[in-house]
Amino acid sequence: MDGPAWKERAKGRTTNAFGSVRSGLAGRYGDLACLRPGGGQGNPAGGDYQRQDSGRNRNALFHGPRAEPRGGRADLCNGCQDAEADRHHRHRQPRHGPVPAGSKDIYVATTHLSRTTRGERSDFVEVYSGEDLTFKEEIPISKNRAQALNYRSLFQPSAEIKYLFVQNATPATSVTVVDLAAKKQIGDIPNPGCYGIFPAAKTATRFATLCGDGTVGTIDVKPDGTGEMKPSETIFDPDKDAIFTSAYRWGDYWVFPSYGGNIYVIDVEGDTAKLVDKIEAAKGVEGNWRPGGYQPLTVHDKNGIAYMLMHSNGTEGSHKNPAEEIWAIDLKAKKVIGRSKSVPAIGLTVNQGDKPALFAIDGLKAEIVRYDLPEAGKDFALTPSATASGGDLPDQVEVR
Template identity: 30%
Template sequence: MFMKIKPPTKLLTSVIISVLVAGCSTSPEITQEAPAQGSNTHQENAAISTQIDPSLPPLPIEKTGNVEVLPAQYPESWMFVDEASFTSMFGGKVIILDINEPKQSKRIKGTADKNLLGNFAAAKTRPEFYIVESFHSRGSRGPKIDVLAIYDKVTLAPIKEITLEHTRLQSLPRRDAVTLSADEKFLYIANFSPAASFTVVNLDTHEVVDTVGTPGCVLPFPTGKYSVTSLCSNGSLLTTVLDENGIKASQQRVAPFFDTDKTPIFERPAHIDNIAYFPSFEGDVHAIDLSSEIATYQGKWSLVTEQEKAAGWRPGGLALVDTDEQGLMYVIMNPNGFDGSQTHGGEQIWVFDVKTQSRIATIDAPNWAVSVAATRSKEPMLVVSNGEMNLDIINPRTGKLIKTISDFGNITPLVIHKAY
């Protein structure tokens, strides 16, 4: 919600000042005397009228406030920018940004606060988005409270704030810390207190209906209709099946598919047609089918050839993968990879067809790449958080840099989300 208050015109300001002067001046030209009991203010009105030029036209009625609203369906060029404000963590926010808007003053369509590395998710069919954040009673100290804030995406007004009993996952921004069921009836919130669990919120009733323990397993990846799959510390998966009310019905483990010590993976997959593609630190991709009630492992394939692996090419970055509506996967790649470089980002973005498991394009990141996102379009643009914490807009078909967007309130815009 935005309030635009038009300032008084120069003429109106002159009239206001004249009225004030007429009412309180002690100059010899205008003498104010207390009116007798029961007398009218004719003399006072006459004094005021002498200050107004009668030849001027009457002033138009001015709007003193104007409430703006956003469209129910956001344009394809709009993106949610997760601004973590990592240098302070108190000034974090979600910025709704139009990456196609040529005028800098019109690019920002709205903002919502996101305190202490809050987690974010946006609905596709509901006119809402969600922020899970934390507050201390004395700012940076004192008792802490975790809350879920539900926002109206049209007015940007909070619809509901729900206090959470369990400590939510507080980490660098990621896309899968807050997720929604396939029909968007339930919201799933990752907890880490330090015991791992996830909280289920019924978005129809705005009630917390269950908190499910997931020992040794983190993050709520939506599975089937009302199931949630979590990634476990021993390289396995844990699928929690919920009933129609969002209450835990059963849990089932999927056998380990990677070695957490020798072949670790990023817990940030690309999602295409209900398949989650988890890249490994060394360049393998593990496919997990999340379409049925229980997750199933589909095998792995490699992003890099043996020659590229030997040369040092590895994936890296924060939100290092994303997908477009054509089913292509974009991965940030580092030519100087080593153990520990997985957080460093990279100088190229590789484009993969997951059906053929092959690379179809290579794009140079002009200013390094930390995170990548694709717009929601048949002709998508890439939005890249670069090494200077600005946004590079790249045409993935040509690989050309279109523009770099800066000065939009960005400090650490670490993750970009599609807007619906």
């Protein structure tokens, strides 16, 4: 479906489907953006689907223990809330949050105003039980955090669950560091001209951040909560081929789609970030295809295949357009290995089992669509195997 066609279908819904301001974030692998106990009706994952309803922009991010999913459990982030927690927080601002791998707790970065929509602002990392969603405690943080869309890179745990990193924007950018053992904020580290948090996989005190000059900054957190940013060499051209902050961790690397249809594989483990590969997925393909949406790329870790939401006739500013196709890109062979028609998807993720399935957000119908992936060697032709309502305005989907 070309641009004008989907816009025509979206009359009266475009603002809701594509212009809502949310602020949750999903973390590494099969992390959840919002969890509610129990399954839901119309389950696309065989009885283990959880739908979330939009409420007061309460978003919680889960980085739970990484287990093989039972057919793929899809969880949404669309300004989600749960009824129990909502009784405690009737008036709140947009939130972000994680559950680090190995942790049973849910961490939510949130903002409260004393007079509902005005008054004194207070920001916290709130801690909830991952088993029954009951509130446990809160950690005060700076009143600077970015209240933006549900991008994973705005709230991330460090390796070993030592720290939580919160992206700030006033609009000056910095990163709040929360020491989980001490249960307190230990610092705000400036990352001027840069945005997004991409922690190292092996070093608990290290994270990277994307910068507007085409470099990637690396910050090592000192015990007192301070740190200095070390820039990389130029990795991408911000004018000709800007990259999305919606990245996916693949092993020790981060995989970033670009506005121009390329994939950048970046290593952030060292003192400075390094470009590992640049895969020109859309080069030479007729139709000026580009990635789009709010969660345009996901990776199956074991087989090293990236799946990317693509739309034709891409132009400057079309990077949020819903997909017409889903492309499969072999990150090891560095080539496109399949293309298939898609619903107008704005978000995509894949489960990590031996029989992987894709879960896409249909941005026009606000539905979650499951695609069972073909076996190796077979044509890459996707047909929806199940659908379910995604609540009002889903814009992130995660699987565990």
